[in-house]
Amino acid sequence: MAREAATHADIPFGPEDTPWQKTFSRLRVVGGRPYGTAPSSDPRTAYLEVPEVPHHKVQLPATGLDEEQYAEAEALFRRHIDTQTRNFAGYQVNSALDYEKRLGHYLNRHLNNVGDPYQSSSYTLNSKVLERAVLDYFASLWHAKWPHDPEDPESYWGYVLTMGSSEGNLYGLWNARDYLSGKPLRAQHREPGRAALGHAPRGDGPHALHPVAFFSEDTHYSLTKAVRALDIDTFHALGSTRYPDDNPLGPGTPWPREVPSTEDGAIDIDRLAVLVRFFASRGYPILVSLNYGSTFKGAYDDVEAVSRTVHDICAEYGLDSRRVHHGDGEDAGHDERSGFWLHVDAALGAGYVPYLEMARDAGLVEQAPPAFDFRLPDVHSLTMSGHKWMGTPWACGVFMTRTGLQMAPPKASEYIGATDTTFAGSRNGFSSLLMWDYLARHSYDDLARLAAECDGLAAYTHERLLALQEQLGDDLWVARSPQSLSIRFRRPRADIVHRYSLASETVHADGTARSYVHLYAMRHLTRQRVDELVGELRQPGAFPPDPPAGTGTAGA
Structure with a gap:
């Protein structure tokens, strides 16, 4: 009842x-x-x-x-x-898709890339042969040593993600946590039936196996979820509990939750250095996650400058290369590894900036952001989303690291006939097919020209909004970070936000809450659509007199 x-x-x-x-x-x-x-x-x-x-x-x-x-x-x-x-104008995804005619056949086929991309499997309905081609393509694009060679620690290893870069961030931080905590590397993994080398890693000092995470206030919220799920201490959590009165950015003041950013949205390297030095001097391993095309402002952290800064600080305190001990007795051993890890969340940038570099070198654009990839020896891992600049019908992406940095996987699964070194287990094999199709149909020249067109559209949009601001005689807070595809401005009326799917974020400036939206100059957007939006923004009442604070989200 x-x-x-x-x-x-x-x-x-x-x-x-x-x-x-x-x-x-x-x-x-x-x-x-x-x-x-x-x-x-x-x-x-x-x-x-x-x-x-x-x-x-x-x-x-x-x-x-x-x-x-x-x-x-x-x-x-x-x-x-x-x-x-x-x-659709407010999010960093490309809706100019063209897959239906060629790939519709596969919608009635099951494709599951379960297990390691480089191992054959008894699960034969997979697209691993295409996945490996896609991974080799990006390894070359990102200046990694390729092809993958399990015996060469300097060669790349990676896989195509079932989720977007949120999965890549989670996997990268998981790998970083275990690496910095001294757990066994894949190269140390014993044959089936025997234990991996060591169950009790030891380092020098009480904090040697206690990694601390750093990321900026412009970082995607998936990093916050990842450190919580993985139980990784952030500098804020550790500082607030163990060193509450010792904040090096202002003794006696509360620890910031994230590393402060510059006005353009890039991580403040000077303040990051102060925070890293505080923990490195106490023997904590350092885990830094950087943004390369941040969610809201589209900003690029200077990965090269950060890697140099973090390396130099860690070298002062013996964290650039250190010995990690494993086991006892006849099982005792050790390995040499760094005491820091740099992960790059390049969800947008890794699929776009390499072609923008090509466009710059060809004279099609004037500038491109600094290097972010495996040209830098201290970059340990990076991730990219396939649905952003490239464009796919659903979220997917690529994670990549060096083979020598892989952690020991779970035991091989006899059921699938391969070791599962990935995060997702069953992985969407259709995503590899989509990315392979796209890359097969677009040359470097094609993509460099497309990158230059997007950069030009972003500049055009920025100019049109600045002109509107001058015409209205009202500060619309129009801004574009260097080489960003994102142009941000004051939040307009709700129906305009809905019609153009404009993402919102509240920013505090000089103690005042400002409610912004942004527009992304992705490949499907046109100058005509930008002009239509600007025309609507020109109409009386397009902007509320008091922009509401706390509405919307930071983007996808």
Whole structure:
């Protein structure tokens, strides 16, 4: 009785507003009762409504939808997505996609790249042969030693992600945590049936195996999730608990939660150096995650300058190269490894800036951001999202490191016939196919020209918004970080934000909360669409008199 009182079997459900309990076919559980649990409230009022797609039209009754109902529901959703795609301007993803004609065949095929990309598997419905081609392509683009060679610690190792760079960040920090904590490397992994070298790593000093993470206030929120999931101490957490009164950026003041950024959104290297020195001098291993195309401002951390700074500080305190001991007795051993790790979250930049460099060298653009990749010997890992500048129908990406930095994997799975060195286990094999298709159809010359066009569109958008600001005689806070594809400005009226899918973020400047949006000059955006947006922003009432603080998110 209590359960029946808490549910409402007569709630209208589905495209015809049929009471839920009457949406069942003849096949029911014993006793004639509908199988499953009735809704406890009306789902149409429980969820955020999308006006263009009424919720009851897409609800799924036990009978399914007939052909007419399906056609209506799909048409509503298609029209909504097509409209939003045409105006989509606020996020760093590319919607100029062209895969359907060539790859539609594979939608009716199962592709699962479970296990290590470089090991064959008894699970033969995979696209690993294409995955390896994609990984070699990016290894070359990012100046890593390739092809992958399990016997060569300087060669690259990587895999295609099922998620976007959030998975790459999680995997990179996981690898960094275990590396800096002294756990066994993959090269030390014993044959099946025997333990990996050492179960009790030892370092010199009480903090030698206690890594500390540093990342800037412009870092994507996935880093915060990753350090929490992996139980990695940030400098803020450790400083606030063990050294509450010793904040080196201001003794007696609270520790900042993240490393401060410059106005343009890049990590403040001088302040990072002060914080790193505080912990390195106490023997803590250093884990730094950098941004290369930050989420909101599209800013590029100076990876080369940071790597040099962190290396030099760590060298002062013996953390540039150190000995990690394993085991006892006849199992005793050691290895030499660095006491710091630099990870680069290049979700946007790693797929875009190499071509912008080519465009610069060809005279198509004037500047490109500093190097970020394996040209720098102190870069340990990096990640890129395939759905951002390249463009794919769903989130995916690439993670890459050096073979000698890999940690010992779990035991090989006889079930799949390969060691699973990845994070996801079952991995989407379609993503490798999509990236392979895209790269096969675009030359370096093509992509350099596309990069130059995007840079030009970003400059054009910036100029148009500056001109609008001057015309209105009102400070719209228009700004573009160096070489960024993101142009940020004051948050307009809610309907404009929705129509163009503009991402929002509240920024505190001089003690005042400013509500910004940004526009990303991705390949699907056109000057005509920019002009249409600027035209709407020119209209009276386009900007609320008091921009609301705390609305929106930092982006995807």
